[in-house]
Amino acid sequence: MSIVHKFNAKEQNFFWLGVQPQPLEEEGVRTVTKHVLIGENEGAPHFIMRYFQVEPQGHTRLERHPQEHEALILQGKGEVQIGEETIAVEPFDAVFISGNELHQFRNTSQVPLGFICIIPKQLN
Amino acid sequence: MSIVHKFNAKEQNFFWLGVQPQPLEEEGVRTVTKHVLIGENEGAPHFIMRYFQVEPQGHTRLERHPQEHEALILQGKGEVQIGEETIAVEPFDAVFISGNELHQFRNTSQVPLGFICIIPKQLN
Numbered sequence: 537m538s539i540v541h542k543f544n545a546k547e548q549n550f551f552w553l554g555v556q557p558q559p560l561e562e563e564g565v566r567t568v569t570k571h572v573l574i575g576e577n578e579g580a581p582h583f584i585m586r587y588f589q590v591e592p593q594g595h596t597r598l599e600r601h602p603q604e605h606e607a608l609i610l611q612g613k614g615e616v617q618i619g620e621e622t623i624a625v626e627p628f629d630a631v632f633i634s635g636n637e638l639h640q641f642r643n644t645s646q647v648p649l650g651f652i653c654i655i656p657k658q659l660n
Numbered sequence: 661m662s663i664v665h666k667f668n669a670k671e672q673n674f675f676w677l678g679v680q681p682q683p684l685e686e687e688g689v690r691t692v693t694k695h696v697l698i699g700e701n702e703g704a705p706h707f708i709m710r711y712f713q714v715e716p717q718g719h720t721r722l723e724r725h726p727q728e729h730e731a732l733i734l735q736g737k738g739e740v741q742i743g744e745e746t747i748a749v750e751p752f753d754a755v756f757i758s759g760n761e762l763h764q765f766r767n768t769s770q771v772p773l774g775f776i777c778i779i780p781k782q783l784n
Contacts, residue, residue, distance in 0.1 A: 538757050618662045632663050
């Protein structure tokens, strides 16, 4: 089913109408909230668009898995570790992380770091 | 190969380092430039992230095809037609267009309309 989720920010806290934020309470993750913008609820058949908001000093899990990521930074400043390399990122930088690469997103600023991250459907 | 394409805007003209813009000279398309942010060059295995910039009064082709689109508006104001419905869109609205739905993006403003649009790899 086609759908538009209207953006509905409260300053730096990003929300979308019809999308329920999910705080990630997982080992190795610090102050990250996930919003599934286009996924199972919308009937996405092949890949899932998620928005992640990482609070100051927060980070995603340092992890490695077979699925690739395609990400685009929307707000804030941070860094992404890919393998042994760490790269500073800021809005609208495009990040491709190949499958099986070790990776982590980290907020290095005093404001939220927000990015969308698309992943294949099979294991999201 | 993992990669970060740094964003490099010249005001409302969006560019990314290492990404060559491609003006779309196709029937039914008016003043649209495509930037493949994550695709074949980057080794994307399953889906392709493109940025489209539509100039004032421009539009994508009104078309229908089996592949779905997952889009996120980055700049400007416009509207998206999905089937018989037309919905106003602005930055960070998330748009899912199911496969085989008739659709078109149109710029209704005086500034560029820019959005990313992800499509499965097989036919991009």
